[in-house]
Amino acid sequence: xxxxxxxxxxxxxxxxxxxxxxxxxxxxxxxxxxxxxxxxxxxxxxxxxxxxxxxxxxxxxxxxxxxxxxxxxxxxxxxxxxxxxxxxxxxxxxxxxxxxxxxxxxxxxxxxxxxxxxxxxxxxx
Amino acid sequence: xxxxxxxxxxxxxxxxxxxxxxxxxxxxxxxxxxxxxxxxxxxxxxxxxxxxxxxxxxxxxxxxxxxxxxxxxxxxxxxxxxxxxxxxxxxxxxxxxxxxxxxxxxxxxxxxxxxxxxxxxxxxxxxxxxxxxxxxxxxxxxxxxxxxxxxxxxxxxxxxxxxxxxxxxxxxxxxxxxxxxxxxxxxxxxxxxxxxxxxxxxxxxxxxxxxxxxxxxxxxxxxxxxxxxxxxxxxxxxxxxxxxxxxxxxxxxxxxxxxxx
Numbered sequence: 428x429x430x431x432x433x434x435x436x437x438x439x440x441x442x443x444x445x446x447x448x449x450x451x452x453x454x455x456x457x458x459x460x461x462x463x464x465x466x467x468x469x470x471x472x473x474x475x476x477x478x479x480x481x482x483x484x485x486x487x488x489x490x491x492x493x494x495x496x497x498x499x500x501x502x503x504x505x506x507x508x509x510x511x512x513x514x515x516x517x518x519x520x521x522x523x524x525x526x527x528x529x530x531x532x533x534x535x536x537x538x539x540x541x542x543x544x545x546x547x548x549x550x551x552x
Numbered sequence: 553x554x555x556x557x558x559x560x561x562x563x564x565x566x567x568x569x570x571x572x573x574x575x576x577x578x579x580x581x582x583x584x585x586x587x588x589x590x591x592x593x594x595x596x597x598x599x600x601x602x603x604x605x606x607x608x609x610x611x612x613x614x615x616x617x618x619x620x621x622x623x624x625x626x627x628x629x630x631x632x633x634x635x636x637x638x639x640x641x642x643x644x645x646x647x648x649x650x651x652x653x654x655x656x657x658x659x660x661x662x663x664x665x666x667x668x669x670x671x672x673x674x675x676x677x678x679x680x681x682x683x684x685x686x687x688x689x690x691x692x693x694x695x696x697x698x699x700x701x702x703x704x705x706x707x708x709x710x711x712x713x714x715x716x717x718x719x720x721x722x723x724x725x726x727x728x729x730x731x732x733x734x735x736x737x738x739x740x741x742x743x744x745x746x747x748x749x750x751x752x753x754x755x756x757x758x759x760x761x762x763x764x765x766x767x768x769x770x771x772x773x774x775x776x777x778x779x780x781x782x783x784x785x786x787x788x789x790x791x792x793x794x795x796x797x798x799x800x801x802x803x804x805x806x807x808x809x810x811x812x813x
Contacts, residue, residue: 447801466748490752501680504673508765511742511782514619515676517608523616525748530755540677542556 466492466525473497473516476541484550488528495522503545507536510549527551553687557694558701560677564670565702567775568596571666573706574728575637575659577713581721582644584656592660596667603668604675620747626669627740633662634733635798638726642805645722705772728776730798735778737794741787742780755782 469491472479476499485491497503500518507513510529516522529551538545572589579586603610610618640655678695681688716724744750760781764770773779778791 447804488754490748492748502676504677509760509782511780511787512746514746515607515611515673517611517676518680520608520611521616522611525746525752528752528754539560540556540680542559 466490468492468494471495471547473499473503473538473545475499476501476503476538476544478536478538478545478547481547482550483547484552485527485529487531487551490525490527493524493526495524496520497522502540504539505536506539507534507549509534510536512536513539554690554694554697557677557691558698561674561695561698562702563698563771564674565699566705566771568663568666568670569702569706570709570775571732572663573710574713574725574732575663577710577721578637578641578725579659580714581718581725582641582647582649582655584652588656588660589663592663593667595660595664596671599664599668600671600675603672604679607672607676614747617747617749620743621749623669624740624743624747626665627736627743630662630665630669631733631736631740631794631798633658633665634729634736635801637662638729638733638798638802639805641722641726642802643809645809726802730795730802731777732775733798734791734795735774735776738778738780738783738787738791741790742784745784745786750786753784753786756785756788758782 467486467489469483469485471483471493473495483493495505495514495516497516497518497520502515502517504513504515505522505524510526512524512526514522514524526549529549531551534549534551536547536549572592576586576589579588607619610622612618614621636658637655640651640658643650644652644655674695678691681691713721713725741750745752758781763773763779763781765774765779765781770779770781780787783791
């Protein structure tokens with residue numbers, strides 16, 4: 428059995444290896460088509476390095492579209508280990524972040540550039 | 553401000569520093585010149601500034617998903633480069649000195665991309681303080697300390713690798729490279745979920761009680777193994793596919809190099 432694999436490998440042209448790499452990369456790189464379903468929308472604002480509202484309730488087991496508007500002039504990074512999300516939002520910019528579907532529970536998030544003040548949580552119910 | 557800055561910069565630097573130390577150890581193994589590292593770091597810093605300055609514009613493309621898509625593309629590109637580096641390392645393992653320019657440029661590009669991806673966030677953060685002279689000093693000091701700790705961990709890791717017996721060194725480095733690469737596939741998939749380009753499911757498990765991503769060990773495992781406490785099915789699949797593909801191709805390259813006299 429081992430010798431058969433060996434023989435096969437010996438017969439294989441090095442160029443085939445290169446082709447295999449390219450094919451594998453293309454397969455990995457081509458992302459799925461964007462999903463076009465409508466998702467419920469929720470909005471957050473950042474003002475003076477604080478989130479408004481700081482507690483956001485969203486439905487369970489549903490993907491939601493979270494809109495975060497940074498009203499400050501300084502940038503912020505929306506970050507959450509629990510939600511597995513991170514996104515830089517420049518001053519005055521509006522960002523869209525999809526979250527979920529999630530099981531009921533509490534999911535804290537924070538602003539990585541101002542973690543002492545910019546804190547909040549998503550409550551899924 | 554000081555502590556925030558230390559933690560932020562350390563988190564961003566860690567991943568690139570670990571990757572850099574693995575590749576440097578392999579350069580040492582093959583007795584290559586290590587001048588490429590300066591080029592990679594210069595490229596990474598310059599790239600951080602360019603991407604950091606343009607991140608607002610990038611974000612607005614693709615219906616507000618430009619940031620996620622560009623970052624995911626970069627992660628997949630680094631994956632491809634690490635795969636190439638791994639194969640070329642194997643083909644050179646007995647001092648054949650083949651395809652060396654390709655190997656070095658792949659290393660340069662991989663480290664440049666890894667540095668600029670994380671460095672751009674540091675740049676955006678630091679630039680916010682440019683007019684606040686009272687805070688700037690402690691922020692910069694924090695960044696310096698954070699960066700110092702990150703690169704020290706990288707240096708420690710480098711000497712651990714270089715100190716291994718020669719026979720085992722390549723295997724250990726290739727294993728680490730494959731794990732880091734699989735972690736990149738995981739991160740990219742997560743970004744595509746965040747952008748709604750991939751469907752998301754509820755997390756498969758929650759291991760945050762055992763190892764929190766927020767802890768020091770959690771951060772290290774994240775940088776080195778792609779650890780994720782609450783991964784979705786697609787994210788786990790991407791990790792496994794990335795790992796299996798790389799393992800298979802590296803084994804193939806190994807068998808190939810053995811068969812040649």
